[in-house]
Amino acid sequence: MTKKKKVSKQTVIRLVEKRLGAIGHGIGFEILEAAVRADGEWWYVPVLSRLHGKDVRRDVTVSIFATVENELHKEEGLTVLLVPVVD
Numbered sequence: 182m183t184k185k186k187k188v189s190k191q192t193v194i195r196l197v198e199k200r201l202g203a204i205g206h207g208i209g210f211e212i213l214e215a216a217v218r219a220d221g222e223w224w225y226v227p228v229l230s231r232l233h234g235k236d237v238r239r240d241v242t243v244s245i246f247a248t249v250e251n252e253l254h255k256e257e258g259l260t261v262l263l264v265p266v267v268d
Contacts, residue, residue, distance in 0.1 A: 188259060190217055193224045196257060200249045201228070208232050208245075213266060222260050229266040236267065 194212055201210040213227040228246070230237040246263040253259045 188224075188257075190214075190219070193217065193219075193226065193259065193261065196253060196259070197226050197228075197249065197261065197263065200252055201245075204245055206232075208237055208241075224259060224261045225264055226261055227264045227266045229268055231268075239265070 194214055194217060197212060198210075201212075204210070209231045211229040211231070213229065216225075216227045218225050230242050230245075242265050246265070250261050250263060253261045
């Protein structure tokens, strides 16, 4: 059994920002850094999604977040839950 390396909060934030920044389509994402937390192997990352000053539709947000979560798990070995935040 291989031991997972410890990852810092800032590393998780940076990796999430990198992937969300690549989405485009005019959607802006804001990670609420103060609320990012680890619970065992899980990272909980609250994210506010905006499109031209308005909230992004829930189904779009869920699809984007699921894609990013899967990429982080496959490529980085991280278990991340991106939590939608409503403004």
